[in-house]
Amino acid sequence: MERARLSYLQIHPKDNVLVALRDLPKGFVVDFEGKRFALLRDVAAKHKFTLGPMDKDAAVTMYGVLVGRLNEAVEAGELLTTQNLRHAAEDFRLGQRKLEWTRPDVSAFAGRTFNGFHRSNGRVGTANHWLVIPLVFCENRNVLTLKAALEEKLGYRVQTKDYGSEVDELILRYRKGASVEELLGVDLSSARTSSDSKRLFPNVDGVKFLNHDMGCGGTRMDSDALCGLLAGYITHPNVAGATILSLGCQHAQASILRAEIARRDPQFDKPLYIFEQQVEGTEQELMHKAIKATFAGLTLADKQQRQPASLDKLCVGLECGGSDGFSGISANPALGYLSDMLVALGGSVILAEFPELCGVEQELSDRCIDEATAERFMHLMKTYNAKAEADGSGFYMNPSPGNIRDGLITDAIKSAGAAKKGGTSPVVAVVDYPELANSPGLNLLCTPGNDVESTTAEVAAGANVVLFTTGLGTPTGNPIAPVVKLSTNTRTYERMPDIIDLNCGTIIDGEETIAEAAHRILEYVIEVASGRLKPKAVQLGQDDFIPWRRGVSL
Template sequence: MEQNQVLHIDARDNVWVALKELSPGTVTYQGRSLEVREPIAQKHKVLLADLKKGEQVIMYGVPVGVVLKNLPAGSLLTIENTKHYAEPLALENRQPYSWTPPAVSKWKERTFNGYHRGDGKVGTANYWLFVPLVFCENRNLKVIEEALVKQLGYYKPNQYESLVSEVLSGTQSQTTYATDRVFENIDGIKFLYHHGGCGGTRQDAETLLRLLAGYVHHPNVAGATVLSLGCQHAQADWFQSIQKELYPNSEKPVLYFEQQQMASEDALISAAITQTLDALKEANEIERKPATLDKLVVGLECGGSDGFSGISANPVLGYVSDVLVTLKASTILSEFPELNGVEQNIINRCETQELAEKFVRIQRAYEQNAQAVGSGFDMNPSPGNIKDGLITDAIKSAGAAKKGGAAPISDILDYTEPVTKPGLNLLCTPGNDVESTTGLAGSGANVILFTTGLGTPTGNPVTPVIKVASNTKLAERMHDIIDVNTGGVIEGTQSIEDAAEVMLEKIISVASGELSKAMQLEQNDFIPWKRGVSL
């Protein structure tokens, strides 16, 4: 397939997307010619028809902006001549929805090798977790991490350690850590450093505890060691009651240590290490075994998006999601600010009126909280987004929503609510990359697919993150962080369906133990969300 100069995404659109840099002159696409009036950078949008001031720009079949002055056909859309516009959501306008599931016969008998848990969930990894209930314990966590990671064979020295040694002394430093894994079936020891648990509101503490509960009882976690100071808002008994509420069927071993009840800091650290080592011996007995693909819970995320994300990487994830939904697996679409402008489609796709009402309630409350601190969904695009053609939030959102495919929505989840249903789930998180991936893992995603057009190294402590490039230039330039390239969709050498097949094979490999690039780089990013502050 030969690459076109432009792309007309939806028949209703009054813009073309530039797949290559366009010079002034005639451009022809699918029998239609357009006189381009000015240089159009790759990924940016050119008008197909004259628009008067205030008239709507249509892309992905929905309004994504209005023009600020009269613009002739062939004009470049910019932040100077176009502003954000999104159709208001309305429950009373909810329409019947139907879809055609993709063919999945090729995938029905496929399996991945995972860790089977007592509650029926299957992990794609097997970690032991250290959890502080308050930031006061971060220093103790650091001491424990240095001891355990180095002595249990999980420490990965980097080239810069030996570089420093050579510069200072002219010789390389000697090895002072175990080089072989002591517990073969434990993939790592993870530490959830954070800055919460006290000093904020009671709501902040509760939200943090609900999030931490999702990590402790995550299918990729064998068990956890919890450190508490003792006087903080996020009390250990409150944490235990939240765990019972959210995960009543979990049988995870959880060890608790409270510093103010110990004779000394040394006593706390020594007891935590000793008892954790005993628990690791038992956790090490579990081994990977085959599991059908319906045991996958796949998070759908994007960050560092560009003008190609919505026409290559995100639609590929959407097709993957539809395949997994048809196989009775669960997928999770997050980032509620990046649904701005496609809310009506979301409402229509909700399987019940109650779900539609819950979505509207959460979405409206979120936007009101953002406006209360002087922000709004229209401020979501970053400078990098804008530079690469995502000039309004509605353009960004309409492309980002493509990650959710076409399947009906089986559940609407507020932040920290766990996934309990197969099908496409919507999870309320901010658009912030790390806060959103943190939330996806906290709700049970055992694999996260993360599309990017500009590049980002984001990962997660317990869930493998697979990075998907929207364009080949990025995949080649940042090959150390990119796992899958969908640039062939832009270049005309690969269909969305073919790219989705490559993506599904990658999911199976990573779910079976292959390390994604973010895992190789030990990107253990963990940032809890404080509601109403982040977009």
């Protein structure tokens, strides 16, 4: 019996399918709660198989909710595939409030603090960055020129491998007449590494140069949203100040940016320098003023120092990408438990990626603190999905090829597991992109499922740390907020140690409970928030930044 429990799992008592926890061969005998049958096909780890015979169009249930319907009749022990299962999810409507939840024991973290940067508006940063941002894509080159002038001189060049030495080796072999096969077989494992130069401003974690392809030429809605997003970054507690480059004639005007900043922080008092190229004239004049202003601003930013802050000053963004069939039973539930812990401690949590909440709308809307909040959530979900369907890409098309290969074969299966990141506490706010979503408690933020677009939005909404679960592996990071990567399985953690920080495969391996993993993760978050640990994305300088165009992006 012990071996059977380690081989497969029923996630919820209502489920009529089981999840393979390891590769199971055809003919493997399943013995589960009085039912005994043999698998009809090989079932790879993370994939699902039926618990009993089922008719065509029968409902398939996982996590206690409808996740699909069968395209054909099947017997017990049949592997679920994209051929025999199609996406299906329950409809949702305004229901009764279900606000009761079990607060986890957080006594181990009572009175704990992290060392952060205290801002005048009461928010606390987990880092201290200076931003250089273009208001329009026309200024991207000038931003890169500033980066070339400032980054290495000030000591902010990220430690990287010097892959030029590998190219030199290939050039040498080629000139000696090496064949294509010989070139492909060259060992390039001995790459040199360049080191960080000493920072001139030790209390400034970085000067971050953000580029994008928006600000003009698109809809006014997109340019206004861009200004809101950039205002979210400028007012973010991890940011000490900013230099803004504008062409002058674009849709995303500096006046709109200032108005968005005032909406988020009416008493905004950070140094902010805005330069318009059409006013300054020559590139040299623009560069001289921008360099002087940025350098002067950095001297002010360097006066900030880390000081203790209570854990209720943490605002954690929850993200998943490269998900697999273990995401919903290891890393995501661990984040759900941690989410409940943070809420119990008075902190803030942001759950986003609305296409990946398809099928769990009823549960989340019932958890909304009042009917108005529930109605806002349902409206955003229906409007978003309707727009997606109008463009030929409804939520049902959300799973990626990698998701499907690793067992997430319908959007509802993927969503039911993704929603586990949000724990069980009440939803205190539902927020549309690109607004703030940092109220104490669980916040729902409307974003796409695209990893970088969603992470970009969560940070603009106030997340000062992002916890990112992945089954397949992803390098995603953010320019100003540390992104902690958590693997859903041990194999990926061991295969990609350069980009993944923590392993939640210990839950699958039976080495750790979900609660124990959540405690371990929160301890790590405190170290990261205090600047004592740098997640892999920070070490690699993985500064991913993609604003969301409100057209369809899943």
